Amino acid sequence: MSHHSPEVRVEDVTWSVAGTTILDGVSCVAPEKKFTGLIGPNGSGKTSLLSAIARLERPDRGRVLLGDDAVVDLSRREFAQTVALVEQHSATELELTVGQVVELGVIPHRRGWARPAGTGSGDAVDEGLAAAGVTHLRDRLWHSLSGGEKQKTQLARAFAQRPCVLLLDEPTNHLDVSASLDLLTLIRRRGLTTVAAMHDLNLAAMYCDHLVVLDGGRVVTEGPVPDVLTEELLADVYGLDAVVQPHPRTGRPTVTLCGVVSDTERALS
Incomplete structure (x- = not known):
């Protein structure tokens, strides 16, 4: 698919687990190059919808489109070159440095992917570190980082992936106010089609362009922030x-x- 930030469109997505309906006919849009917040009470389906968009779960019915392309039609590599996910709990038992964690984001672009001249994996790692403001942490071990530093490192890994679409699950969870504002500013500055599950309504109001409200696995409403909140x-x-x-x-x-x-x-x- 073309390398621009497409609209994300969810059409009639239904997903059940062991007879319990988790998502019930969800249809919504994340406009291209805008920051869309998924909000709703705990258990409303925010993370599940994000998982469906990220292809972590396959819905029973419905589809997810990136622009004109259904996500199920993309190869694993095409999808990984298009969509980056920052999960809520990112842990590793390995003794990795920040630089090594960020380098994981380059994997989808290796082996046979025709890179434009001068855009090797080292450049992508450097760009990711710089964009997330963690260049100075490159040689620090992951386990030595604060919560905010870990989240910024995961963001740097996502940026190094050079995605068109950025997905985030509760990106400011466990962060203090300053770290939360810092992280969301970095995300907005990137200008990608962004979909984030969020629980802090005032942060959603400050940073989002578009909101999708979920309750009981259904979309209650969606639209520009002032119309919804x-x-x-x-x-x-x-x-x-x-x-x-x-x-x-x-x-x-x-x-x-x-x-x-x-x-x-x-x-x-």
């Missing part, structure tokens, strides 16, 4: 009593939590 949605989907107002500097929605909506209030709404 409303007080009504937070009450209906999350059971939250919240105030949503424009940020005084950016104009983007900000969520101020007031409490939990009572069962009586939810029944009346």
